[in-house]
Amino acid sequence: MNESAQTIEQEMHDLLDRIMQEPATEHDIEEVQGQLGRYPRGMEAVGARCVCGRPLAVVTRPLLPGGVPFPTTCYLTNPVAVKAMSHLEANGVMAEFNQMLAEDEELRAQYERAHQYYLAFRHALAERTGDSEEHIEGISAGGMPVRVKCLHALLAQTLVMGPGINPLGDLALERARDEFDPKVCRCEQ
Ligand SMILES: [Zn+2]
Numbered sequence: 001m002n003e004s005a006q007t008i009e010q011e012m013h014d015l016l017d018r019i020m021q022e023p024a025t026e027h028d029i030e031e032v033q034g035q036l037g038r039y040p041r042g043m044e045a046v047g048a049r050c051v052c053g054r055p056l057a058v059v060t061r062p063l064l065p066g067g068v069p070f071p072t073t074c075y076l077t078n079p080v081a082v083k084a085m086s087h088l089e090a091n092g093v094m095a096e097f098n099q100m101l102a103e104d105e106e107l108r109a110q111y112e113r114a115h116q117y118y119l120a121f122r123h124a125l126a127e128r129t130g131d132s133e134e135h136i137e138g139i140s141a142g143g144m145p146v147r148v149k150c151l152h153a154l155l156a157q158t159l160v161m162g163p164g165i166n167p168l169g170d171l172a173l174e175r176a177r178d179e180f181d182p183k184v185c186r187c188e189q
Helices: 004-020 028-035 078-088 093-103 107-128 151-162 167-176
Strands: 043-049 055-060 074-078
Touching: 004 074, 004 078, 004 107, 004 151, 028 043, 028 055, 043 151, 055 151, 074 078, 078 093, 078 151, 093 107, 093 151, 093 167, 107 151, 107 167, 151 167
Parallel strands: none
Antiparallel strands: 043 055, 055 074
Protein backbone atom coordinates (compact mmCIF):
# COMPACT_ATOMS: atom_id res chain seq x y z
CA MET A 1 0.00 0.00 0.00
CA ASN A 2 1.41 3.39 -0.92
CA GLU A 3 1.23 6.43 1.31
CA SER A 4 -1.67 7.99 -0.55
CA ALA A 5 -3.82 4.87 -0.13
CA GLN A 6 -2.99 4.86 3.58
CA THR A 7 -4.04 8.49 3.85
CA ILE A 8 -7.34 7.75 2.12
CA GLU A 9 -8.01 4.80 4.43
CA GLN A 10 -7.28 6.89 7.50
CA GLU A 11 -9.41 9.81 6.33
CA MET A 12 -12.36 7.56 5.60
CA HIS A 13 -11.94 5.69 8.87
CA ASP A 14 -12.08 9.04 10.70
CA LEU A 15 -15.06 10.25 8.67
CA LEU A 16 -17.00 7.09 9.45
CA ASP A 17 -16.14 7.45 13.14
CA ARG A 18 -17.60 10.96 13.08
CA ILE A 19 -20.74 9.85 11.25
CA MET A 20 -21.26 6.85 13.53
CA GLN A 21 -21.17 9.04 16.61
CA GLU A 22 -24.84 9.46 15.69
CA PRO A 23 -26.14 6.13 14.42
CA ALA A 24 -29.55 6.07 12.71
CA THR A 25 -32.41 6.65 15.12
CA GLU A 26 -35.92 5.26 14.73
CA HIS A 27 -36.94 8.78 13.67
CA ASP A 28 -34.23 8.91 10.98
CA ILE A 29 -35.32 5.53 9.66
CA GLU A 30 -38.97 6.62 9.56
CA GLU A 31 -38.06 9.79 7.67
CA VAL A 32 -36.01 7.90 5.11
CA GLN A 33 -38.78 5.34 4.75
CA GLY A 34 -41.07 8.27 3.92
CA GLN A 35 -38.58 9.65 1.40
CA LEU A 36 -38.01 6.36 -0.39
CA GLY A 37 -41.44 4.84 0.04
CA ARG A 38 -39.85 1.67 1.39
CA TYR A 39 -38.03 0.54 4.48
CA PRO A 40 -34.31 1.46 4.25
CA ARG A 41 -32.74 -1.91 4.98
CA GLY A 42 -29.20 -1.82 6.30
CA MET A 43 -29.27 1.93 7.02
CA GLU A 44 -26.57 2.64 9.59
CA ALA A 45 -26.60 6.43 9.78
CA VAL A 46 -27.62 9.63 8.07
CA GLY A 47 -24.52 10.71 6.15
CA ALA A 48 -25.71 14.21 5.22
CA ARG A 49 -28.61 16.39 6.22
CA CYS A 50 -30.53 19.32 4.78
CA VAL A 51 -30.30 22.54 6.81
CA CYS A 52 -33.74 21.59 8.16
CA GLY A 53 -32.29 18.36 9.56
CA ARG A 54 -33.98 15.96 7.17
CA PRO A 55 -31.75 13.27 5.64
CA LEU A 56 -30.14 13.95 2.27
CA ALA A 57 -28.11 10.76 1.97
CA VAL A 58 -27.72 7.70 4.13
CA VAL A 59 -24.89 5.31 4.88
CA THR A 60 -25.89 1.72 4.18
CA ARG A 61 -24.00 -1.38 5.26
CA PRO A 62 -22.24 -3.54 2.65
CA LEU A 63 -24.35 -6.61 3.42
CA LEU A 64 -28.06 -6.09 3.93
CA PRO A 65 -29.94 -8.23 6.41
CA GLY A 66 -30.54 -11.53 4.63
CA GLY A 67 -27.06 -11.48 3.13
CA VAL A 68 -27.72 -9.26 0.10
CA PRO A 69 -24.54 -7.44 -1.06
CA PHE A 70 -25.16 -3.68 -1.39
CA PRO A 71 -22.49 -1.59 -3.14
CA THR A 72 -24.21 1.83 -2.93
CA THR A 73 -22.85 2.69 0.52
CA CYS A 74 -23.71 6.39 0.15
CA TYR A 75 -27.34 6.47 -0.96
CA LEU A 76 -29.25 9.60 -1.99
CA THR A 77 -32.66 9.71 -0.29
CA ASN A 78 -33.89 13.32 -0.33
CA PRO A 79 -36.66 13.60 -2.96
CA VAL A 80 -35.62 17.12 -4.03
CA ALA A 81 -32.04 15.98 -4.60
CA VAL A 82 -33.16 12.78 -6.32
CA LYS A 83 -35.37 14.74 -8.69
CA ALA A 84 -32.63 17.28 -9.43
CA MET A 85 -30.22 14.49 -10.43
CA SER A 86 -32.88 12.85 -12.58
CA HIS A 87 -33.36 16.15 -14.39
CA LEU A 88 -29.62 16.47 -15.04
CA GLU A 89 -29.54 12.89 -16.34
CA ALA A 90 -32.54 13.58 -18.59
CA ASN A 91 -30.72 16.65 -19.92
CA GLY A 92 -27.72 14.68 -21.13
CA VAL A 93 -25.30 15.61 -18.35
CA MET A 94 -24.00 12.04 -18.01
CA ALA A 95 -22.91 11.99 -21.64
CA GLU A 96 -21.27 15.35 -21.11
CA PHE A 97 -19.41 14.15 -18.01
CA ASN A 98 -18.28 10.98 -19.80
CA GLN A 99 -16.93 13.16 -22.58
CA MET A 100 -15.09 15.29 -20.04
CA LEU A 101 -13.55 12.15 -18.55
CA ALA A 102 -12.45 11.01 -21.97
CA GLU A 103 -10.72 14.32 -22.65
CA ASP A 104 -9.25 15.25 -19.29
CA GLU A 105 -6.50 13.12 -17.81
CA GLU A 106 -6.42 14.98 -14.51
CA LEU A 107 -10.17 14.60 -14.09
CA ARG A 108 -9.80 10.87 -14.76
CA ALA A 109 -7.18 10.64 -12.02
CA GLN A 110 -9.39 12.53 -9.54
CA TYR A 111 -12.35 10.34 -10.41
CA GLU A 112 -10.27 7.20 -9.91
CA ARG A 113 -9.27 8.60 -6.54
CA ALA A 114 -12.94 9.19 -5.66
CA HIS A 115 -13.47 5.49 -6.37
CA GLN A 116 -10.67 4.65 -3.90
CA TYR A 117 -12.28 6.92 -1.30
CA TYR A 118 -15.58 5.12 -1.81
CA LEU A 119 -14.01 1.70 -1.33
CA ALA A 120 -12.05 2.85 1.72
CA PHE A 121 -15.18 4.28 3.32
CA ARG A 122 -17.08 1.05 2.75
CA HIS A 123 -14.17 -1.00 4.01
CA ALA A 124 -14.14 0.99 7.25
CA LEU A 125 -17.87 0.35 7.55
CA ALA A 126 -17.47 -3.36 6.79
CA GLU A 127 -14.89 -3.63 9.55
CA ARG A 128 -17.26 -1.94 11.93
CA THR A 129 -20.33 -4.03 11.06
CA GLY A 130 -18.45 -7.26 10.44
CA ASP A 131 -19.96 -7.49 6.95
CA SER A 132 -18.26 -9.44 4.19
CA GLU A 133 -17.34 -7.42 1.09
CA GLU A 134 -16.44 -10.42 -1.02
CA HIS A 135 -19.34 -10.03 -3.48
CA ILE A 136 -18.71 -6.31 -4.06
CA GLU A 137 -14.95 -6.17 -3.81
CA GLY A 138 -13.55 -3.40 -6.01
CA ILE A 139 -17.05 -2.25 -6.95
CA SER A 140 -18.05 1.28 -5.98
CA ALA A 141 -21.01 3.16 -7.41
CA GLY A 142 -22.23 5.52 -10.09
CA GLY A 143 -20.03 3.97 -12.79
CA MET A 144 -16.72 4.72 -11.05
CA PRO A 145 -13.83 4.48 -11.66
CA VAL A 146 -14.01 5.07 -15.41
CA ARG A 147 -17.62 5.87 -16.36
CA VAL A 148 -20.52 8.00 -15.23
CA LYS A 149 -23.66 5.90 -14.94
CA CYS A 150 -25.63 7.43 -12.07
CA LEU A 151 -25.47 11.03 -10.87
CA HIS A 152 -27.50 10.18 -7.76
CA ALA A 153 -24.69 7.97 -6.47
CA LEU A 154 -22.02 10.58 -7.24
CA LEU A 155 -23.94 13.35 -5.52
CA ALA A 156 -24.50 11.11 -2.48
CA GLN A 157 -20.73 10.66 -2.20
CA THR A 158 -20.17 14.43 -2.43
CA LEU A 159 -22.80 15.09 0.26
CA VAL A 160 -21.48 12.43 2.65
CA MET A 161 -17.75 13.01 2.15
CA GLY A 162 -17.78 16.74 1.42
CA PRO A 163 -16.39 18.72 -1.52
CA GLY A 164 -13.04 17.91 -3.10
CA ILE A 165 -13.47 14.12 -3.06
CA ASN A 166 -15.61 13.35 -6.12
CA PRO A 167 -15.10 15.98 -8.83
CA LEU A 168 -18.16 14.90 -10.82
CA GLY A 169 -20.40 14.70 -7.75
CA ASP A 170 -19.23 18.22 -6.93
CA LEU A 171 -19.98 19.35 -10.47
CA ALA A 172 -23.41 17.70 -10.44
CA LEU A 173 -24.19 19.62 -7.25
CA GLU A 174 -23.04 22.86 -8.85
CA ARG A 175 -25.24 22.22 -11.88
CA ALA A 176 -28.25 21.44 -9.69
CA ARG A 177 -28.06 24.49 -7.41
CA ASP A 178 -31.23 26.11 -8.80
CA GLU A 179 -33.17 22.97 -7.85
CA PHE A 180 -31.20 21.48 -4.99
CA ASP A 181 -28.76 22.92 -2.50
CA PRO A 182 -27.96 21.30 0.86
CA LYS A 183 -27.91 24.77 2.39
CA VAL A 184 -31.36 25.74 1.08
CA CYS A 185 -34.31 23.75 2.37
CA ARG A 186 -36.83 22.90 -0.32
CA CYS A 187 -38.10 19.80 1.46
CA GLU A 188 -41.68 21.04 1.79
CA GLN A 189 -42.14 21.74 -1.93
ZN1 LIG B 1 -35.00 20.55 4.27
